[in-house]
Amino acid sequence: xxxxxxxxxxxxxxxxxxxxxxxxxxxxxxxxxxxxxxxxxxxxxxxxxxxxxxxxxxxxxxxxxxxxxxxxxxxxxxxxxxxxxxxxxxxxxxxxxxxxxxxxxxxxxxxxxxxxxxxxxxxxxxxxxxxxxxxxxxxxxxxxxxxxxxxxxxxxxxxxxxxxxxxxxxxxxxxxxxxxxxxxxxxxxxxxxxxxxxxxxxx
DNA sequence: TAGTATCA
DNA sequence: TAAA
Numbered sequence: 001x002x003x004x005x006x007x008x009x010x011x012x013x014x015x016x017x018x019x020x021x022x023x024x025x026x027x028x029x030x031x032x033x034x035x036x037x038x039x040x041x042x043x044x045x046x047x048x049x050x051x052x053x054x055x056x057x058x059x060x061x062x063x064x065x066x067x068x069x070x071x072x073x074x075x076x077x078x079x080x081x082x083x084x085x086x087x088x089x090x091x092x093x094x095x096x097x098x099x100x101x102x103x104x105x106x107x108x109x110x111x112x113x114x115x116x117x118x119x120x121x122x123x124x125x126x127x128x129x130x131x132x133x134x135x136x137x138x139x140x141x142x143x144x145x146x147x148x149x150x151x152x153x154x155x156x157x158x159x160x161x162x163x164x165x166x167x168x169x170x171x172x173x174x175x176x177x178x179x180x181x182x183x184x185x186x187x188x189x190x191x192x193x194x195x196x197x198x199x200x201x202x203x
Numbered sequence: 204t205a206g207t208a209t210c211a
Numbered sequence: 212t213a214a215a
Contacts, residue, residue, distance in 0.1 A: 152215075
């Protein structure tokens, strides 16, 4: 496995998945989204997010007027489908974690979608890293600091890239400023899919 | 503060 | 809110 590039403690595995592996993963995700359709969540303040979300695994991350939390079911009431093996293999290759991910959040960025700087801090065990997989259009990923404020660095993530957020970077702020809509041919309808794999429950 | 507007 |  190629060495990752370290940016603010984030490990970027550039081109980790080749095109056939990306296509196989997208085929698996089509099954996930058929069982657990994408929804557009709102923040606790009632503002709609631009990203559309679903999940697979034991838990999905959800946001609504009641707050941020992990739930064992899709808002429709159905259980989240299992995490595809193609996705679990990425976790096993790069996470360095002996636990399996309990949540695979599926974020779909359409034209103009963004994700403001935030921390992943709704999990009970920060010793486990967060693993992010990019599929489809390129996205401008921004990385900040654990505390608020300070300088940030940005990098364009391309289809097949994998980022591991662990150790000192586990609680760093991060977000997506922009999508180059139509820059990839992977997804027939365009857009960017980002998977984030997380351990949710206490060690 | 997982959003958004607005500024230099 | 601050950064870009």
